Amino acid sequence: MTTLNRPGTPAGHVCGIDTAMEVIGGKWKVLILWALHEHPCRRFGELRRLIPGITEKVLASHMRELEADGVVHRVAYDVVPPRVEYSLTEDGKRLNDALQPLAAWGRERAAG
Amino acid sequence: MTTLNRPGTPAGHVCGIDTAMEVIGGKWKVLILWALHEHPCRRFGELRRLIPGITEKVLASHMRELEADGVVHRVAYDVVPPRVEYSLTEDGKRLNDALQPLAAWGRERAAG
DNA sequence: GTGGGTGGTTACCCCGAGGTGAGCAAGCAC
DNA sequence: GTGCTTGCTCACCTCGGGGTAACCACCCAC
Numbered sequence: 683m684t685t686l687n688r689p690g691t692p693a694g695h696v697c698g699i700d701t702a703m704e705v706i707g708g709k710w711k712v713l714i715l716w717a718l719h720e721h722p723c724r725r726f727g728e729l730r731r732l733i734p735g736i737t738e739k740v741l742a743s744h745m746r747e748l749e750a751d752g753v754v755h756r757v758a759y760d761v762v763p764p765r766v767e768y769s770l771t772e773d774g775k776r777l778n779d780a781l782q783p784l785a786a787w788g789r790e791r792a793a794g
Numbered sequence: 795m796t797t798l799n800r801p802g803t804p805a806g807h808v809c810g811i812d813t814a815m816e817v818i819g820g821k822w823k824v825l826i827l828w829a830l831h832e833h834p835c836r837r838f839g840e841l842r843r844l845i846p847g848i849t850e851k852v853l854a855s856h857m858r859e860l861e862a863d864g865v866v867h868r869v870a871y872d873v874v875p876p877r878v879e880y881s882l883t884e885d886g887k888r889l890n891d892a893l894q895p896l897a898a899w900g901r902e903r904a905a906g
Numbered sequence: 907g908t909g910g911g912t913g914g915t916t917a918c919c920c921c922g923a924g925g926t927g928a929g930c931a932a933g934c935a936c
Numbered sequence: 937g938t939g940c941t942t943g944c945t946c947a948c949c950t951c952g953g954g955g956t957a958a959c960c961a962c963c964c965a966c
Binding site: 708709710737739740743761762763764 | 953961
């Protein structure tokens with residue numbers, strides 16, 4: 683979701699949901715967040731296997747964006763073969779918590 | 795967000811966030827929901843004015859989708875000039891409630 | 907030497923969400 | 937007759953997020 687950035691926009695500026703939507707707006711981001719919530723500290727390949735259908739390119743770019751947004755922490759070990767571990771930051775954990783009611787709404791609707 | 799629909803996908807199927815994301819995935823949907831939360835029962839033109847930047851075409855298509863998803867209720871009066879009123883359904887109100895923690899997270903982050 | 911495993915990058919393409927601008931129905935005011 | 941109003945629809949175009957495939961470094965096992 684491209685930012686709205688309209689200083690005079692009351693709804694867009696006050697509600698704060700658009701801020702959150704910019705972070706979780708990618709196609710697979712909530713799934714990545716969820717996977718890291720259920721399986722803390724996963725490697726790149728493990729994440730890819732946890733999220734069937736995602737390609738390496740998209741996973742890599744999403745992880746870079748999530749890291750830049752400060753919700754995911756990345757640790758790279760300088761070994762061969764490469765080893766990189768991802769985990770949620772405190773902010774990422776709080777974001778995940780904030781997503782729980784939404785998940786509950788979705789589950790309720792899916793069950794309904 | 796296109797659906798993932800992979801029966802064997804544990805994360806995608808269990809977490810239910812993807813279900814919610816399909817409903818709120820449009821660029822302006824959360825803003826529409828928010829506007830209807832703060833100003834119940836608004837007309838088309840009022841909504842457009844409440845959400846600066848949105849075009850009529852996109853507002854119309856988003857409203858149709860939200861109505862089809864059962865979160866928005868639409869009443870059209872057969873008069874000239876046309877009069878159409880939109881409001882949140884019970885499900886829409888619950889969706890909005892589920893979005894509040896996310897909004898709080900966004901506000902907190904925007905406040906730095 | 908060849909193949910596999912790891913975590914990527916690069917180049918390329920495609921499709922669809924969203925933006926642009928016009929038009930329309932029908933009644934009223936002037 | 938002209939213009940204003942409202943809630944759209946239609947045709948057209950753009951742009952970028954995401955998908956596809958190939959390639960890379962570096963070491964090990966066979």
